[in-house]
Amino acid sequence: MSERPIAVLGECVADAFVTSPDAAPVGALGLEVFPGGGPANTAVALARLGVPTRFLGRLSQDVFGRLFRAHLDASGVDLSRAVKAAEPSTLGVADLAEDGSADFSFHAQGTADWQWRDAELAAASAGPVACLHTGSLALVREPGGAAVERLLGDVRERATVSVDPNVRPLLVDPVVYREALPRWCAATDILRLSDDDLAHLRPGAGPEEAADAFHADGAGLVVVTLGAGGVLASLRGRRVRVATPRTEVVDTVGAGDSFMAGFLHALYRAGELGGRLDGLTVERVEEALTFGTRVAAAVVAVRGANPPWAADLGLPATRG
Template identity: 65%
Template sequence: MRAQVPAPLRWLPLAAKPRETETVPRQPITVLGECVADAFVQPQRSSPGELTLKVHAGGGPANTAVGLARLGTPTRFLGRLSEDTFGRLFRTHLTASGVDLAHSVNAPEPSTLAVAELSPDGHAAYSFHAEGTADWQWHPAELAAVPLSGTACVHTGSLALVREPGGPAVEEFLARAAGNATVSIDPNVRPLLVDPARYRERLARWCELADLLRLSADDLALLLPGVSPEAACDRWHRAGVRLVVVTLGEHGALASLDGTRITVPAVPVEVVDTVGAGDAFTAGLLHHLGERGLLGGRLDSLTAPDVSAACAYAARVAALTCAAKGANPPWARQLTV
């Protein structure tokens, strides 16, 4: 366990000035996890007795990989991609965004399908069709063959980390990566597919492996019901995580670096939907840290002003994603407008 002793509690506003850094080569990031076919209900195009769906490539880890690559981070995605129609959609979407699929697996199982219906405020409710699908079938040999030299960070989470039979193989891969790379985890709790109790059982082990834990307020409510974000951060620091970031939707985000709190307001935006916003925040956070050469180890050189600047950037990335339909994170050029 890489336990950290929390520093004396301090609060920093967003305005904390980041330290000056020299330009460094962009640090490669590996993302491991699922790619899901998100089928959105189109009520305005449906006829009586029929239902029209529009399918997008989705899945939390895949969304994060797309976000990172579009921002300019060299990104490799490790997924078990089916040979079916949806699998072909995933490959086209990922490669068009600049994601490297050289070490993804061509899987014989079918793709996972999620049917999504949007509420008037843009939040999605999902039903999943995921039994026997490709994403969770990782074998230790498939991941043992993946080279880790040159990877500054490994990001994973969501269903591939918690579902059987692949979850233990993914944990073993993270343990191997932790020797040299920063480990980032987003639990992305999906109670319709996995009992939250299962996440709670595994969370202590994930905290031993992770340097960065990013989760939403909804995740927090399922993992630690009734526990405040601040108390949760302290608990996870004691378990071994140096940086915890809890995204709070329209209320921004709370970050905690060894007990030093950083609050980040949300960026005002006209919301189309919130699909993929948390994944886009994670992409922005990791991209900003990597661009400043802060990934590649236990985050030992990370400071609170670094975290403040990275979270502010991530909030802009998430806001632009909320302004577009579906999980459609922005390209780097859009951040300059």
């Protein structure tokens, strides 16, 4: 890749959806399994948009791991630094509500995604990158979470750091996120949260109040996605909001991950990534938010985390 890539660090999860009762034998539960996981979804969406993207993940050698590799590779993601892991893959089973929202039950004990060691991470992250985007469960589940957190400080010397906590209270107590968040803010340039994340991390606080607290802890740019209420961003205290496009929602799986891909894509193409965002303007942030909502709208209009390609959005289908 001739350009410095965006590196995305985190988990792959096999997302299983219950099929129609008519599609399964009597007495059995039919499942459709799709490659997912927040960081992997973001990597796929970035690559499909034409951004040089490297995935830093621990990919199992089991049937789901092979599914992940095929999906990431077909989307144009660089897997040269992905670890071939001996442990099994993580499985999430989605329970979809009538409005398309999804609650997941996870099968994640001892799986490949959480076993990072410092030496593995140093090798995976070596070399020039414009941005490291991470978060979700890989940043909090042990034994590897602490190693991922240590990496943030090292990478920040040479790249923009982006963190998306993506709170999963069924797997990790939100107290763990709340205790770690000040440290993440001190190490990150971009902090993205959903309104659900905010409810767990700062109960009762509005997005503006929360953004001020995150700024005080060190995060220069805070982005809060508010579902149908649009998106709020705060750039060192300067606010901007954009509306969510009107969209027929099939489900919301991967919406936040794809929004973040669109947002980072816009900043990357504008030449804003690589450092501390010192030259970033509110106007540029608004443009990036708007593009992120376009990408998210395309995802919620289809089943599962299936991000659009550049051509679907009228963009040149090129990478560096």
